[in-house]
Amino acid sequence: MTIPDRPFVSYHLWSLVAPATGQERWHCQMRRGFVKARQHEPQVKALLAKATAPQRIGILAQKGVYEFHHHTHLLNQSDGVEKVAKLLQLSHSSDEVQQRVLQILQKYHNAPLLSDKHIIQLTPGDEGFPKPILIDQDDYCFRLYAAMDCVFTDSDHRILHIVDFKTGKATFDQRQALVYLLAAHYLYPGREAVASFYNLELCKKSDLISINNTELESLEFELANVAQKHQQDLQKYHQETSDFSKIFPPNPGSHCRFCPFNSICDFSEIKSSLPHPLPILKVNG
Numbered sequence: 001m002t003i004p005d006r007p008f009v010s011y012h013l014w015s016l017v018a019p020a021t022g023q024e025r026w027h028c029q030m031r032r033g034f035v036k037a038r039q040h041e042p043q044v045k046a047l048l049a050k051a052t053a054p055q056r057i058g059i060l061a062q063k064g065v066y067e068f069h070h071h072t073h074l075l076n077q078s079d080g081v082e083k084v085a086k087l088l089q090l091s092h093s094s095d096e097v098q099q100r101v102l103q104i105l106q107k108y109h110n111a112p113l114l115s116d117k118h119i120i121q122l123t124p125g126d127e128g129f130p131k132p133i134l135i136d137q138d139d140y141c142f143r144l145y146a147a148m149d150c151v152f153t154d155s156d157h158r159i160l161h162i163v164d165f166k167t168g169k170a171t172f173d174q175r176q177a178l179v180y181l182l183a184a185h186y187l188y189p190g191r192e193a194v195a196s197f198y199n200l201e202l203c204k205k206s207d208l209i210s211i212n213n214t215e216l217e218s219l220e221f222e223l224a225n226v227a228q229k230h231q232q233d234l235q236k237y238h239q240e241t242s243d244f245s246k247i248f249p250p251n252p253g254s255h256c257r258f259c260p261f262n263s264i265c266d267f268s269e270i271k272s273s274l275p276h277p278l279p280i281l282k283v284n285g
């Protein structure tokens with residue numbers, strides 16, 4: 001197993017290294033070990049490949065938004081929702097997924113968030129890893145992965161707006177928006193940018209999030225530390241794989257019930273095959 005030659009970071013990795021505010025009790029470093037160190041082992045790979053219903057809903061909802069704007073006439077047609085559902089091959093999904101995605105499509109058709117925007121980037125949501133951004137400073141060097149769902153401007157084309165689509169009850173983690181703002185700083189140099197979240201099921205917008213240059217610098221430094229810490233942990237693990245639980249310490253508890261690795265984790269308090277309803281974390285985001 002080869003270790004990436006240069007440290008990398010993404011919002012997903014950051015969330016696995018450090019808990020969001022209020023989530024400290026449930027945070028388990030061993031999950032990071034499974035996702036980021038043992039992901040190629042057949043059992044782990046199989047568990048990672050299993051998309052739960054909430055994950056499928058998230059992916060299909062994003063793809064639905066993409067299809068509406070790829071075929072904009074569908075936004076004005078009375079059977080636009082049915083046509084997009086067909087493009088998504090929604091009938092191949094479970095009843096729960098079909099029902100919730102249809103509701104999302106209907107809501108989006110009624111009030112399309114992006115209808116009067118100048119869309120710069122809109123991803124279908126199933127395109128895999130984005131191209132990394134190389135951040136090379138005097139004191140650190142790392143690759144930043146940031147899969148932005150959508151970037152647009154208003155009619156004045158002035159401020160870039162990055163929006164991340166959510167579904168279900170997933171809470172907004174501001175750190176995800178901060179990672180996008182750092183990525184935008186490199187991808188669109190000199191452009192002013194803001195980020196926000198939009199829950200497609202609740203039709204709920206978050207506040208706009210912005211960051212100044214000093215905050216951007218300290219964010220970059222913090223991400224460099226996350227990338228470096230993870231790189232060091234990977235190196236330690238590959239030197240001595242039997243130290244897995246020392247390098248990625250478990251934090252067992254009732255939350256193991258919602259962990260996708262509870263069936264293979266030696267420390268799990270609950271062996272279960274239940275789907276996990278934790279907030280959806282995009283593997284490339």
Ligand code: SF4
Nearest residue numbers: 028250256259265268
């Ligand atoms: S089952 Fe529990 S201890 Fe094991 S990785 Fe998951 S949360 Fe951590």
